[in-house]
Amino acid sequence: MLAAADAATWRERDAELISPAYHMYSDLVVESAEGAHLHTVDGRDVLDFGCGIGVTNLGHRHPAVVAAVHEQVDLLWHTSVTAYHPKMIEAAAALVSIMPPSLDQVFFTNSGAEAVEGAIKLARRATGRSDIIAFVGAFHGRTYGALSLTASKATYRRGMGPLLPGIHHIRYPYCFRYCTHADDDICELVERELQLLFATTTAPETVAAIVVEPVQGEGGYVVPPATFIPMLRRVCDEHGIMLIADEVQSGFARTGKMFAVNHARVEPDIMCLAKALGNGMPIAAFTSGHRVMSAFREGEHGTTYGGNAVACAAVVAVIETMTRDHIPERAERLGRHVMERARGWQVDIKSLADVRGLGLMIGLEFMQGDAPATRLVDRISRNALARGLLILSCGIDGNVIRLIPPLTIPESELDAGLDILEAAMREEAA
């Protein structure tokens, strides 16, 4: 056992023992957490507007999830495929109850990347086709299949190739940065890119799936035009292509509806879920309709830990709590409040070039003239942390602050965090 130590000593030990691959957003050393608060080993109380990267949507150690996990720990932890267990079936039933109606079967995995891997395999198996279309700016994870779809930073891919063949990237409708059409014109970029790809690179009948984040996460909290997801659905239907929605970051009430695809009233063929599904317990899933899922014959896909009983107990508690406490509606309401305040800041903070969001998944993009203001975002983040607020950046240029506080945060704490952010911005962006 290592002796208790101060934060600096823990960081030194970390540097010795833990792979340097991890990119750390802060130097906090956290010992415990509750709701929207992180408590550090050196006695700091920090407001958490990052939720462990979009995971603790119900806040750290939500009492209902804690109780469900405690109860399950004393009953059963693990069977894998050696035996059925009720919690996994309960968790699947809970999940199916909130999914778009046509998605009624579940495969539990351990991480978002693993859910994406399963979804790719399922789409290939179900269609008998090989190719996959993904988007520039996408993040789908770091395992080889998922990494082959990920295109939000070249760093993730450098020196890792060759990646999976048969993957094609087209542009995401990131209109603020990359389109020239008028604000109220329909964005035709992606449909044109798709038609070009089909005409020049891969015939549509060779494409198994289009994989999309309904709101792009790591790529910059990019909210696409409302026509985008319905257009993808139409193109997929026309060519027998599966639409895979990666809701790993946008799912579970974050955008003001249980899933971001609900805004477009579109049902994907396969959906990938993780992060807030277990509110911090490591569990993920991909879901589809029976017909698609039965393309997997017995033994063709599997996992040891997926569907772990303790993690499944957390899933049931998360879904019951989100439904009972109307968490999507709360996210929508709090999100409107944050957007209003942030749009107010734009009046005199000129580098705050774009404020966008759905529900409480909000991005603030900073520019200096035509250049992404990456260093400014770093300075604002450090300034905010010194004042007691943890915020995370994102975006292909790292110039977007993402605001993803817990959806359960009391309004006074939400405003206290926004006050800190405003003070940090005014000091650094002046």
Ligand SMILES: Cc1ncc(COP(=O)(O)O)c(C=O)c1O
């Ligand atoms: C949209 C999306 N998909 C997949 C992943 C990968 O999830 P994990 O880190 O659990 O493998 C992430 C992680 O940030 C994500 O944001």
